[in-house]
Amino acid sequence: MIHMVTVENRHFYRAELAEMHQLRRVHFVEERGWSQMTVRDGGEYDESDDDRTIYFLALDQEGRVAVSMRARPTDDKCILADVFPQLVEPESGDVCGSDIWEISRIFATKSNRLRQGIRRRNEVFLASMEAAVAAGVSRLVGMIDTYLLSQAQRFPWALVPLGLPSSYPEGEVIGVGIPTNMAHLAKARRGLGIAGPIIVPSPLSQATLSPQEMEQLLTAGRLAPGDLALVKQVIALAGKPVQASEELLAAFIERKQAQRAGTGTVH
Amino acid sequence: MAMKPSFKPAWQFLQTAGASKTLEELQTRFAAALYALEFDRFSCALVRGPGGSSVQPHVLFGQAYQAWDDYYVSQGYLERDPCVRRLFLSPNCFAWSDTPVERMSPVGRDIHEDAAEHGLRNGFVVPIHGDDQELYGVRMMSSELKFDPDARNLLNVMATLYCVIGVERLKMVRPEVTRDSPLSRREAECLTWVSEGKSDWDISEILQISQWTVHEHIERAKSKIGVRSRTKAAVVAAGAGWLGSRPSA
Numbered sequence: 379m380i381h382m383v384t385v386e387n388r389h390f391y392r393a394e395l396a397e398m399h400q401l402r403r404v405h406f407v408e409e410r411g412w413s414q415m416t417v418r419d420g421g422e423y424d425e426s427d428d429d430r431t432i433y434f435l436a437l438d439q440e441g442r443v444a445v446s447m448r449a450r451p452t453d454d455k456c457i458l459a460d461v462f463p464q465l466v467e468p469e470s471g472d473v474c475g476s477d478i479w480e481i482s483r484i485f486a487t488k489s490n491r492l493r494q495g496i497r498r499r500n501e502v503f504l505a506s507m508e509a510a511v512a513a514g515v516s517r518l519v520g521m522i523d524t525y526l527l528s529q530a531q532r533f534p535w536a537l538v539p540l541g542l543p544s545s546y547p548e549g550e551v552i553g554v555g556i557p558t559n560m561a562h563l564a565k566a567r568r569g570l571g572i573a574g575p576i577i578v579p580s581p582l583s584q585a586t587l588s589p590q591e592m593e594q595l596l597t598a599g600r601l602a603p604g605d606l607a608l609v610k611q612v613i614a615l616a617g618k619p620v621q622a623s624e625e626l627l628a629a630f631i632e633r634k635q636a637q638r639a640g641t642g643t644v645h
Numbered sequence: 646m647a648m649k650p651s652f653k654p655a656w657q658f659l660q661t662a663g664a665s666k667t668l669e670e671l672q673t674r675f676a677a678a679l680y681a682l683e684f685d686r687f688s689c690a691l692v693r694g695p696g697g698s699s700v701q702p703h704v705l706f707g708q709a710y711q712a713w714d715d716y717y718v719s720q721g722y723l724e725r726d727p728c729v730r731r732l733f734l735s736p737n738c739f740a741w742s743d744t745p746v747e748r749m750s751p752v753g754r755d756i757h758e759d760a761a762e763h764g765l766r767n768g769f770v771v772p773i774h775g776d777d778q779e780l781y782g783v784r785m786m787s788s789e790l791k792f793d794p795d796a797r798n799l800l801n802v803m804a805t806l807y808c809v810i811g812v813e814r815l816k817m818v819r820p821e822v823t824r825d826s827p828l829s830r831r832e833a834e835c836l837t838w839v840s841e842g843k844s845d846w847d848i849s850e851i852l853q854i855s856q857w858t859v860h861e862h863i864e865r866a867k868s869k870i871g872v873r874s875r876t877k878a879a880v881v882a883a884g885a886g887w888l889g890s891r892p893s894a
Contacts, residue, residue: 464646467656493842496776524802525736528773531663531809539659539806542652543798550798571843571851 379578380505383433394435397443399423405485412548426450426457426482434505434577436490436498444490445498449479449506449518456480458519458553462544465521465553470540473519473555479510481520503533504566504576510558518556523549530554534569535562654681655799662806668706668814675807676708679785682796684769686710686786689808692732693780695840696876702729702782706811710786713763720759727753728770732782738771738801742790766790769797771804777842777876781808826887832866835859837888840879 383391399421406412407422416423426448436445452474458465459474466473474480484502486495510518522530524543531537540553556562567573648656658678665671679687688707694700702723704714723729727750731739741757749757760766765786773781783804828836831852838848845863849856867878882888 467648493777496842497847524798524805527802528805528809529776531806532776532813536663538663539802542648542656542659543802545798550801552802571847573850 380501380576381435381437382505382509382577383435385429391433391435394437394441394443395433396421398433398435398446399427401443401446401487402483402485405487406483410548425455426480430454432479432509434502434509436502438490443487445484445486445495445502447481447484447502447506449481449509451476452478452480452519456519457482458521458540462521462546462551462553464544465541465551467541470538470553470555471517473540473553477514477516479506479513479515479518481506481518499529500533500570501572501576503530503535504563504570504572507535507556507558507563507566508575508577511560511563515558518558519553520556521551521553523551525549527552527554534566649793649795651681651793652796652799654678655796655803658803659806662810665810665814668811671807671810671814672706672708675803678803682800683789683792684785684787684800686765687784687807689781689783689811691779692729692782693778694876694880695775695777695779695842696874697778698874698876698880700880705781706815707784710763710765713760713765716759716763717756720755722752722756725752726756728756728768729782732770732772732780736772736774738769738797738804740770740792740797741768760786764788767792769800769804771801771808773805773808775812781812783808826885827869828866828882828887829862832862832869833882833888835862836866836875836879836882839863839875840883840888 381391381394383395388395396419399419402422403415403417403420407415407417428450430451432449434447434449435443438444452459453476456474456478458480472478484499486499489495490498506518510516519540535556537554537556540555543550543552545551655678658674661674662671665674675687676685679685686707686709688704688709690702690704690707691700692702717723717726727744728739728741741760744753746754746757760768766788767790768784768786769792770785771783773783775781785800785804826833831854834852835848838851843851845856845859848859852859863875863878866882867873867875870878870881872878872881879888
């Protein structure tokens with residue numbers, strides 16, 4: 379499952395967001411040598427990290443950030459249109475507007491660049507489509523280094539280049555557009571063999587379990603929240619005998635909330 | 646800045662490649678775009694299999710120059726060609742002409758001269774990595790010695806789309822079911838998903854059967870094919886035409 383972090387639930391993901399920014403520094407500044415980046419408190423930030431930004435995080439079973447992507451509305455600013463307009467041919471349509479999100483800063487940690495990571499990367503891509511459709515967004519746009527184009531092209535969405543590739547100081551890049559609607563989302567889910575939503579539902583993510591605990595639950599059995607089996611997992615995690623009982627789940631959640639209130643931390 | 650006229654067919658290809666319903670349609674579009682850039686022969690080859698497995702490099706699809714390819718193989722060039730070795734060593738695309746003749750190895754020079762005698766004076770090669778360590782090479786060849794240096798990025802992107810979309814369309818082609826296939830329908834389905842990099846759990850979800858049943862199907866398929874690795878089983882079965890199309894999820 380993918381954690382969708384917005385301004386509403388950001389307080390709950392404080393540790394994961396800090397880690398994500400640090401990993402962005404490692405990936406983009408240290409590994410890829412991007413210059414002119416803003417590094418603050420060990421993390422990489424830019425002007426597109428603000429209250430309108432949405433982060434999609436895939437966590438590993440220890441709750442560490444494995445794959446990340448950000449999306450942001452483009453009705454006020456857009457890196458593609460404002461900084462790299464040469465990547466967009468006029469006939470490629472609008473790249474900014476009220477129903478267009480720009481996706482950027484996609485990375486996977488080193489240990490997540492082979493098979494296990496590819497599943498997580500695909501789930502992050504799928505989550506961006508899922509969130510876009512839910513928000514009435516009809517198009518995702520972004521830039522991608524040409525050496526990563528094959529990965530993005532293999533994902534079962536209808537990615538189309540927006541213009542010719544172009545060089546920038548650290549490599550070659552191309553603009554891409556991805557239409558988003560229910561039909562495209564359904565096709566992507568079919569292509570990945572994923573039956574339903576991939577984003578962790580917000581009620582579960584905001585008040586009950588920490589992101590790490592959720593990840594342990596959700597990845598252990600690849601279960602949908604609310605399943606009876608999830609109850610068993612929760613109970614097992616709590617060290618109780620496995621009995622299928624919604625009451626035990628409720629009791630576990632209540633205890634976690636009490637613990638959290640007592641310690642004043644999200645972990 | 647206005648687009649160069651010779652780049653316009655390539656731009657057309659970038660916009661429409663994904664809409665190609667068949668491999669033939671894709672290749673027709675690719676050929677038109679390449680022709681405007683002075684390239685007239687091309688092919689996509691698999692040079693390393695899923696899971697990083699060794700395979701005999703072979704052309705998957707393309708519009709190659711058969712007489713040259715036959716000659717190339719007959720001379721044993723495939724095993725010794727520095728261009729093939731370079732595919733494994735570097736993630737970057739390259740042109741034959743990037744290496745001056747005087748700096749070529751003896752076998753490289755032989756291949757270069759023989760290719761020129763067949764009317765092939767330059768080539769552009771793009772390595773493309775798959776999600777499961779597969780490695781493909783797209784080779785585009787020209788009868789002209791020089792090509793527009795500004796076209797390198799464009800050729801790289803065109804070759805990437807041609808390879809990724811072409812491999813997808815190739816999987817959609819249901820080959821004639823060979824009478825000598827030893828695999829059951831379920832075993833073939835499971836191996837098809839193995840070739841897509843799916844785990845037993847993934848396949849069990851897709852086919853709505855238990856993970857244990859998936860495991861059993863794959864173990865039986867490995868036994869029938871006579872290999873010990875699931876990846877190898879998928880490669881062998883695909884090469885023999887026993888897998889058919891990708892099942893719908």
